[in-house]
Amino acid sequence: MIDLSVCIGKSTFKNPVFSASGTFGYGVEYSDFFDISRLGAVIVKGLSIEPVKGNPGPRIFETASGMLNAIGLQNIGVKNFVSEILPHLRRLDATVIANVYGKMEEEYAAVAAILDDAEGVEGLELNISCPNVKKGGIVFGQDPLAASKVVQAVKKETDKTIIVKLSPNVSDITEIAAAVEDAGADGISLINTLLGMVIDLDKKKSILGNVMGGLSGPAIKPVALRMVYQVSQRVSVPVIGIGGIMNERDALEFMLAGATAIQVGTANFINPRISEEILDGIQSYFDREEIERVADFTGTLKT
Amino acid sequence: MIDLSVCIGKSTFKNPVFSASGTFGYGVEYSDFFDISRLGAVIVKGLSIEPVKGNPGPRIFETASGMLNAIGLQNIGVKNFVSEILPHLRRLDATVIANVYGKMEEEYAAVAAILDDAEGVEGLELNISCPNVKKGGIVFGQDPLAASKVVQAVKKETDKTIIVKLSPNVSDITEIAAAVEDAGADGISLINTLLGMVIDLDKKKSILGNVMGGLSGPAIKPVALRMVYQVSQRVSVPVIGIGGIMNERDALEFMLAGATAIQVGTANFINPRISEEILDGIQSYFDREEIERVADFTGTLKT
Amino acid sequence: MFYSGRIIDNLPVSDKHYLMKVSTPFIQPFIPGQFVMIRAWQGTDPLLPRPFAIYSWDVVGGQNVLQIVYKIVGRGTVILSGLHRGDEIQINGPLGNGFIEPEDAEKFILAGGGIGFSSVFPVALHLKGLGKEMKIILGAKTDKDIPPASSVGAKSLEGDVTYTTEDGSMGFRGLVTEVLEKEIEDIGTGSRAEWAVFACGPTEMLSTVKVLSAEKKIRAFLSLENFMACGFGVCLGCVVKVAAPGGYQHVRVCMEGPVFSSEEVIFDD
Amino acid sequence: MFYSGRIIDNLPVSDKHYLMKVSTPFIQPFIPGQFVMIRAWQGTDPLLPRPFAIYSWDVVGGQNVLQIVYKIVGRGTVILSGLHRGDEIQINGPLGNGFIEPEDAEKFILAGGGIGFSSVFPVALHLKGLGKEMKIILGAKTDKDIPPASSVGAKSLEGDVTYTTEDGSMGFRGLVTEVLEKEIEDIGTGSRAEWAVFACGPTEMLSTVKVLSAEKKIRAFLSLENFMACGFGVCLGCVVKVAAPGGYQHVRVCMEGPVFSSEEVIFDD
Ligand SMILES: Cc1cc2nc3c(=O)[nH]c(=O)nc-3n(C[C@H](O)[C@H](O)[C@H](O)COP(=O)(O)OP(=O)(O)OC[C@H]3O[C@@H](n4cnc5c(N)ncnc54)[C@H](O)[C@@H]3O)c2cc1C
Ligand SMILES: Cc1cc2nc3c(=O)[nH]c(=O)nc-3n(C[C@H](O)[C@H](O)[C@H](O)COP(=O)(O)OP(=O)(O)OC[C@H]3O[C@@H](n4cnc5c(N)ncnc54)[C@H](O)[C@@H]3O)c2cc1C
Ligand SMILES: Cc1cc2nc3c(=O)[nH]c(=O)nc-3n(C[C@H](O)[C@H](O)[C@H](O)COP(=O)(O)O)c2cc1C
Ligand SMILES: Cc1cc2nc3c(=O)[nH]c(=O)nc-3n(C[C@H](O)[C@H](O)[C@H](O)COP(=O)(O)O)c2cc1C
Ligand code: FES
């Protein structure tokens, strides 16, 4: 019997296929397409302490094998999430990870405190690809110390499993990974989007309302694979691979490179059932290859 | 009359279309396809003080809208270049920029000293995306101090125009740009490739002989545009835009973002005449839009 | 609903427009103004599916036939235009709210600019089915931008349509909104409450319709367009501003729209 | 030479193989074993052109006709197989050195594994034209991997070919190199100097040919494959190791090859 379950911190997830924050709405939208309780975890859109309107449009644009987004972290706020969405997700029997962000470490902590009481939230994923207003807007994820502090502040508020999601826009991803591991992260997910820009030549204008946005999709997969490989060589907590995963073969490559679990992002827009299909694909691959547990496969890459 | 010439340091180039190092061989190969003297500059494959065999294969692999390469900077060495190739390039009347790299700053300086005497070399482009063996292999381009020292060392050996080519694998590209400008760079070119990795699932093996390689092509264009924009806001020396330029529209976007000139890389493999076509395309665009000089267009992006 | 369809027919109806008939595994009642996301290519460039209004979706000769009318504007639509009978495409939808006519509206003006006719015709056919009175105004830059109604299976509407082109090559010379303004003025101010306007077209046109509707005191509904990544509400990429207590809020064109009351939409300039 | 061609015919010659005829703006003398880089798609995924041996390049019925034979193995070749008469493709070539027969060789053994026949046949036709004696060995996993010589315009060679398949479904059961070894042994050691072997196929096959050629003291030339980005010597992506003073050096399959003397090539394991 094949066991696809994976452990991260105190949590056991039924399989390694998670949805990536911001590409899966609040999860419920996908229940029109498949049974979302089948996923290892549903990671919902990033939540902040107060509702956020987000950036002016245009917010998205297609690029070669990728897309840029500058949503500006629009969300209904953690309290509305807990009161309005979470009950629905619980009825759907989904395993929920709340993606959390803030403009300063106190905001992360405040969101964590609210989620700590929320039943049906298995863990938190901290999005540290946000500007730290207290440090002149330097992104938390580019500053090992600020990133560690966020983790510590959150850990004080909750015992739930804490995953830290890294920004790829750094010189040395392993440095920041090691810092958040030391600060107590139970798992590390990567990568968030690469910072990019698109221009409308005819209007001589940058296209996105926010000028810059985050690049996702197959275009970034080689960078993501490299970083997952580097980070999993460096840390001992489980690593969750993200970036351009379009099918089960992509997912399995990330696992070979060292990922215990993976997240499906942009691919959800193209095929809303893709995460279920990837799960089935991994299952058949493990069957075929007679791999009994995820741990027997993760990180077995030859170089 | 439209004037496409651009100035970088003491050099005037007849137009802003250059070939990117490593994608244009030693230049002469392309004379089978078009008159390479038409290009603003031919930037040749990276030269080191001694000949270098480069990495074992496989060295290249295709990715979504991109490719990874790990050539390992194979080259015939600067002396052979000067004696065997340069005369040929001079006969072809090409404007030549020599791309230069080293494992320590002394090597850069040594190559520069040899090129200083070489007639027919208009300028040097310093590739600082290489590991600094004296600093435990940290890439020069990730370390503002090391990068500055390379520039200073080279400047001591030659008065030729010095362009510094930045690595995009950094947290803050403007910091390194400012550092090399302060150290005396006459121009800044970016981006070099993004570090990535590809995996063969069937063999459970990383594909490239060198495990990691550099991502180029349209996939990286949004990242390159963003960095060109950021750097050109920060420095006052001319910026040369590189990354995924496939046609004249891409080239013009880089110029809007702040590039004085551009380099065509991976696109040369797909269409060996593409750099000439891009030049013609820019020319017609300037005609149509009645833009008289490159400086009237560079950096005119509205945001 | 996410499923595959197979091309039955994919034929040009003008220089730039194609009518695509797709056989689908089922049919589903849809509200005119709703749309589908379509992807019809291998590889990841282009990456995202593209939105198209549902032109019709009926059982025809025992087959479930979904129709869309599209204009070639870029890479995705170029690929669509090269598809042949039997080729497979991926479809997500029906999506969006569609146009639900206000209960107390008896008469309608439907205004389509450019490719906007592809939403106007299904709305018109629906209203015609309900026996409503209506006027249709279709406009474009030039005659080539408007395929004849008969070529897109809307012959029964031909009598109701007023054409207008910017270069005067077909019908009136001028903008859709100029004709619309006259049509509204022809309606006595007293009877405007029975009327509703439905408009689909470029943003500049829709923002003029909003102004007209406010000035002339006539209800208007606008079908908006925006870049879309998902089309089903999960990416938050397609938002527009609508009036809300304390200013505005961002709502999704693909879920809360594409059809909005003209009062609520806020057009940035 | 970089130019566009137009598909004349693109027909399956077996389950997995296609023969493509392309009309080109000119013809150019080529050396058998040379290749072209071909790209036939819009968009940037797939990105790079793909290398294919020149199967023939002749004036046929007043047209300049370039032929390639290809096997569907991945995204690029799937796209190629979907092309229709009239579609345009980009071509770069002829490229590479090709097989230049040693002046003192009178007799040849040509060995092709898998798709290797697409280089073997043009070499064979060329040698036949020179009146040389030859034996051809073609092998594959199973019969489906070998289109009949007649289907690829090589009927005149049919009598010279020995087939071998790993599953015995066609000709001998076994590897090309097993048949090759027997053929070489049939040649008296004294007369081997008149002979030369040309081999094209998977790396494992070629490395066995190298060993055989050294053991049996018979000249061999190997046509190598490698990933290629440019195909004309500028990216340094396609290098292999060849013997050089002081060990080895990296040379380009696309320029110094694809055909190498078996003595010089160093196969890493
Ligand atoms: C709800 C909705 C319904 C639509 N219904 C129809 C229809 O019935 N028939 C029809 O022909 N078109 C319709 N469109 C527009 C259609 O989606 C775009 O023309 C199409 O996505 C362009 O794809 P492309 O790959 O050919 O062009 P691209 O190469 O992607 O772009 C070409 C040009 O079109 C613009 N563009 C791209 N995507 C969009 C978009 N989503 N909205 C507006 N502009 C865009 C780009 O900025 C660019 O200038 C609809 C759009 C929406 C949002
Ligand atoms: C000099 C030369 C001549 C060739 N002549 C022919 C020919 O006449 N007929 C023919 O059918 N094929 C020929 N090939 C092989 C052909 O180039 C590949 O099969 C083709 O590039 C695969 O493209 P794809 O997009 O379909 O596959 P991809 O999707 O790119 O890859 C499918 C599989 O093929 C492998 N592959 C991809 N590119 C190459 C390559 N360049 N070399 C080896 N393996 C590769 C990949 O690793 C993968 O396993 C030749 C190759 C070379 C180098
Ligand atoms: C439209 C969009 C919105 C996103 N929003 C969030 C977010 O709120 N929080 C977050 O941590 N990551 C967010 N991401 C990043 C994704 O979770 C993921 O890390 C990234 O897209 C790379 O994966 P992919 O290539 O599979 O999409 C968003 C991505 C997209 C495309
Ligand atoms: C095969 C290959 C070899 C390269 N070699 C060099 C090199 O020797 N020196 C250098 O500075 N950049 C080198 N580059 C980087 C390119 O010059 C360029 O910066 C990069 O490819 C991005 O541009 P592109 O997307 O247009 O290819 C190489 C790139 C490729 C693809
Ligand atoms: S297109 Fe994704 S939310 Fe509307």
Ligand code: FES
């Ligand atoms: S393929 Fe580029 S050098 Fe051979």
